[in-house]
Amino acid sequence: MSSSPSRGRKRLLAIVGGLALGLIVAEAGLQVTDTRPExxxxxxxxxxxxxxxxxxxxxxxxxxxxxSPFAGVDMGQYTPGARFRIEYASNPRGYFDDRNGVEMTVNKLGLRGPEVTREKPAGTLRLLGLGDSFTFGVGVGEEHTFLRRLEGRLGGQRPIEVLNAGTQGYNTRDQQVTLENRWLTLAPDIVLVIFYLNDIYRDESAVAFWNNGEGDGVYLQPTGLARHSHLLDWFQYSWRVRNLRRRMISHYSQAYFTNPRAFFDNASSSSRQMDWPASRAALARIVELSETHGFRVGLAIFPELMSLEDYPFTAIHTFVNETCGDLGLPVHDLLPDFRGLTDQQLWVHPTDHHPNEIAHDIVARSLEEFLRTQLVPDMFSPDGQTSP
Known part of the structure; x- marks a missing residue:
């Protein structure tokens, strides 16, 4: 009878020893190949x-x-003639230059792109793009931004100038204020408002956390014993990333994501603290300005480039679309153009979820169709040429 416990102990020791050996082999393999989380x-x-x-x-x-000289525009304005770069830790698509970066320039009027005269040339159709860093094109060469591509796609018998007034950090109210006080002097014929979803809620609600890659764990460094063990590093990293994902799921289950109309109709103190009331008022003012100054205006909804396979912001797109209908503002949702793609395909870099050159090309093609068929079909002929 005494042999049974002995056999049990041996079996347990064999299991423990096997597990220990397996962990040692796994650690050795990771050490030899220097394989750690990215x-x-x-x-x-x-x-x-x-x-x-x-x-x-x-x-x-x-x-x-x-x-900015305009009250409440806290994110300032670009310095005319500015020349600057952004550089990344790697070059995953081979798109960046030899320093893994992109150079960006601002013209003398404070717009991204080539120099243009303040006075609109005779016979020229002038389109002004309003937006934030997605519109400006952070991390993308000037020639690949969707507004510059759009200019090329719309070019034809009639000269066209597409002006990029996208500015990092701007919300819809900032865009309205600068349009009214600065850009109307450029006499645009068409104004495109590129609406990014953080103009619904406050940036403090952590979406920036996901968009810079932090929510994917790209900056997580090993702590404790994980600093000395590749295997423990993987275990610790995986556990921390799962926690980040749980936080994200919890965050996006809040009412202003799942049922924005009910949330904002409630007029609670929480809803009043969000960006949407100011954004809606700004959109209404832009529509008024279009009627007063005789330009056409349309809005394009730019989706969050994340979780496109199970997109958590569909209700917000519907809400913005319906509100634009109430305001008499033509609207174009870009989300369907990104269906079937993975978010990683569309990022500038894992540490920067701004749209890359692939995403900008998709947007340019979609906006061309919106302009030709819905917003200003009278300005373009059916064969893809600009109407005289």
């Missing part, structure tokens, strides 16, 4: 100071952005 350093900004590019932040002491 991590990156954050993107780096630099600005041209007249002699060379120097490391900076997004403002660069006025060399990239300067304070």
């Amino acid at each position: 991590r990156f350093r954050p993107p780096r900004w630099s600005v041209f100071d007249g002699n060379s590019f120097q490391r900076s932040d997004m403002w660069a002491d006025g060399l990239i952005k300067q304070p």
Whole structure:
């Protein structure tokens, strides 16, 4: 009878020993191949100071952005003639230059793109794009931004200028204020408002956390014993990423994502603290300006480039679309154009979820169809040429 416990102990020791050996072999394999979770350093900004590019932040002491003269526009405005770069830790698509970056420039009027005259040339159709960093095209060369591509696609018998007034950090109210006080002097014939979903809720609600890759764990560094063990690093990293995902799921289950109309109709203190009331008022004002100044205006909804296979913001798209209908504002939802694609395919970099050159091309093609068939069909002929 005494042999049974002995056999049980041996079996247990064999199991434990096997597990230990397996862990040792796994650790050794990871050590030999130096295989750890993929991590990156954050993107780096630099600005041209007249002699060379120097490391900076997004403002660069006025060399990239300067304070706005308009009350409430806290994100400033681009400095005319600014020249700056953003550089990444790697070059996953081979798109970046030899320093894994992209150079961006601002013309003398404060717009991204080539120099243009303030006075509109005779016979030229002028389209002004309003938006934030998605519209500006952070991380993408000027020639690949959707507004520059759109200009090329619309070009034909009649000269067309597409002006990029996208500005990092701007919300819809900022766009309305600068349109009214700055850009109307450019006499646009068409104004395109590119609506990004963080104009519904406040940026503090953590979407920026997901868009810079932090929510995917790209900056998570090993702690404790995981700093000395590749295997423990993988276990710790996987556990922390799962926690981040649980936080994201919990975050997106809140009422202003799942039922935005009921949330904002409630007029509670929580809804009043969101960006949407100011954004809606700004859109209404832009429609008024279009009637007063004689330009056509349309709005395009730019989706979050995340979880496209199980998109958590469909209710917000519907809400914005319905509100634009109430305001008499033609609207175009870009989400269907991204269906079937993975979010990683469309990011500038794992640490920067701005749309890359592939996404910009998709948007340009979609906006061309919106302009030709819905917003200003009278300005374009059916054969794809510009009407005289």
